[in-house]
Amino acid sequence: MTDVSAGTLAEMLDERQHLLEIALWMFGSESTADRIVQETYRRWYALDDEERAGIVVPRAWLTRVAGGICLELLAAPGPLPVPGSAGAPAPRPRPAMLPAHQQARPDQGMLVRHDRVARRFAAACDLGDAAALRAVLAADAIVVSDGGGKLRAPVRPTYGADAVARFVTSLLAGRPGTEVAVESVNGRTGLVLRQAGRAVAVVGVSVAEAEITAVWIVLNPDKLQHWHRP
The missing domain is CATH 3.10.450.50 (Nuclear Transport Factor 2; Chain: A,)
Structure with missing residues (x-):
């Protein structure tokens, strides 16, 4: 099956930037914003094919999820928790590797x-x-x-x-x-x-x-x- 619903590269980059700006507006921290966006996409990939196919406007869904994660973090007591699977330390950047x-x-x-x-x-x-x-x-x-x-x-x-x-x-x-x-x-x-x-x-x-x-x-x-x- 072909999955081309993600759109063009320009659209994907714009979508990610849009989500980052939401998180930055809420927290003002680039590292926190990046973790929030990563958790947002983790939840997208956690959906099954039928659930993803049922989302008419993925960008709107992702925006709602990112906003929800921000609210979850703001409502959490104590120090700011790390969302979802993003808690592991980020690996050192490496050159893009192919097969x-x-x-x-x-x-x-x-x-x-x-x-x-x-x-x-x-x-x-x-x-x-x-x-x-x-x-x-x-x-x-x-x-x-x-x-x-x-x-x-x-x-x-x-x-x-x-x-x-x-x-x-x-x-x-x-x-x-x-x-x-x-x-x-x-x-x-x-x-x-x-x-x-x-x-x-x-x-x-x-x-x-x-x-x-x-x-x-x-x-x-x-x-x-x-x-x-x-």
Whole structure:
């Protein structure tokens, strides 16, 4: 099943910022606000498929939940408690990592072929050209995105060249001010998307012959800090 209800990358980032602003307004602490947003998304992912499908306007639901968590914390006696599963200390930020098989050291010919295909993919992404994306994808291509529970990213992989092309085009649409840069991702050519120097997505691809077989999109803010630029 394809889960594309999360909308575009621009919409997801705007949604997260909206929730952060609610929590900041209530508490004035960025660390507390981040924990509140994380707990809000944890509750979203705790729903089953049928419950999520029944939510007509997810942003409104998330806003109500974030506000409710704020009220719960304000009403709690004693020191400010840490909401939900966010109590564990945050791991030290690491570079965005993609599946282990992409980290092997291929020969130079494979790297050159990978670079050529990845750059075709990057050009199609930059133009938002679904047909060009479809042309570089294998028929059974897959796309997987990782929001780390901190963005309302799709919870399932998307399969098939047509569906993957639509997914990627939709995800990257509506992104004014976003720079698409071709950079090394785990030792191979990939893409980094930035807004005002801050990375908002890192994209890696798996290549077989002249086609892309898998697209890996890291959206988790904790994994993107390494990719920020002045």
